[in-house]
Amino acid sequence: MAAIEIxxxxxxxxxxxxxxxxxxxxSLVLExxxxxxxxxxxxxxKSTILNLIAGFTHPDSGKVHCQGKSIAAPGPDRGMVxxxxxxxxxxxxxxNVSFGLRMQGAAPERVQAEVQKFLQLVGLQAFADHYPWQLSGGMKQRAAMARAWLPNPDVLLMDEPFGALDAQTRLMMQELLLSAWQQTGTTILFVTHDVEEALFLADRVLIMSAHPGRIVDEVRLPFGRQRDIETxxxxxxYSEIKQRILHRVRSEARRHLNN
Known part of the structure; x- marks a missing residue:
């Protein structure tokens, strides 16, 4: 059964x-x-597709399913960053990280164990008792990732979560995300404008057209899962795939400006 089917x-x-x-x-399927x-x-x-899967909005026509069930509202099976x-x-x-689990009425022992697990997953165990104003931008996003991942969703939806970070922090967050994803096996749908970020993270890249949005190309990446940005x-x-994706994205962007 597909994780997500649109x-x-x-x-x-x-x-x-x-x-x-x-x-x-x-139409798309996430395995x-x-x-x-x-x-x-x-x-x-792009973000509208995430909102449809999250259950924040509903289509005029067509179907959206998670694990074979029609999506009618937000739920713990879909996390959002x-x-x-x-x-x-x-x-x-x-x-902050335990908020959703506590609102579900989970037992305190379970909350404590799960929070510790996910704080370690994102490298924030030493900052568990800090407040957001005491954190860097990257650390805040790590906390947001842990909060979304804590209920163990089937699907994690990520809307340009690293777009506001500096280049070095962004790369660190990408590496951390890949490590956490490989440990959890969660299905991820990730929105970005950055072609290099897409090439580093994805199994597949879906390219959307200018307004109105349609999926106009799909690129399966052959690089395996153990990726290091330097190699x-x-x-x-790599260069040929990057050029193909850049050309298609830029063509759609130019068409959007000329409409």
Whole structure:
């Protein structure tokens, strides 16, 4: 059974003159444990696809399923990491990370054990009793990742979570994410504008068209899962695949500007 299945989704939003088509005939399947990246011009609907899977919004037509069940609302089987960490400033890292599990009424012993596990997974065990204002941007995003991962979701949805970080911190976060994903086996759908980030992280890259958003290309990456950024750029086929993806993304971006 696929982790996520989207069948012929169409979605429009109200506009000054009628309806504005946002997504057009979107179909995709995420297999169990897969890491898929969405690339495309700004405004093409990448984040909207995440919101549909999260259950924050609903399509005009088509179906969205998680583990074979129709998605009607948000649920613990789908975690979400946003562009900003959105931590509660009055709670410690430990309490931020455990918030969802505590709201579900989990036993304190389970909460404590799970929090410790995921703080170690993202390297924040030494900062469990710090408050968000005491953390760097990268550390805040690590806490947000742990919070989303703690309920053990089937699917983790990530909306440009490293976009606001400096280059070195961003690379560290990418490496940490890959390590955590390989340990948990969670299915991940990741939105980015960064082609190199997509090449480093993904099993598959899905390229979206300019408005209205459609999936216009799919690239399966042949680099294996044990990736190191310094050697990846020298891998056979890396330059050609990067050029192909860049060309397609830039073509769609130019078309978007000319519309």
């Amino acid at each position: 069948n012929q989704i169409n979605l429009s939003f109200p506009a000054k003159q009628g309806q504005q088509q946002v997504l057009e005939d979107i 169990q444990g897969e890491f898929v990246v969405l690339l495309g011009p700004s405004g093409c609907g 946003f562009q900003q960490a959105n931590l509660f400033p009055w709670l410690t890292v430990r309490d 990846l750029v020298q891998a056979e086929g």
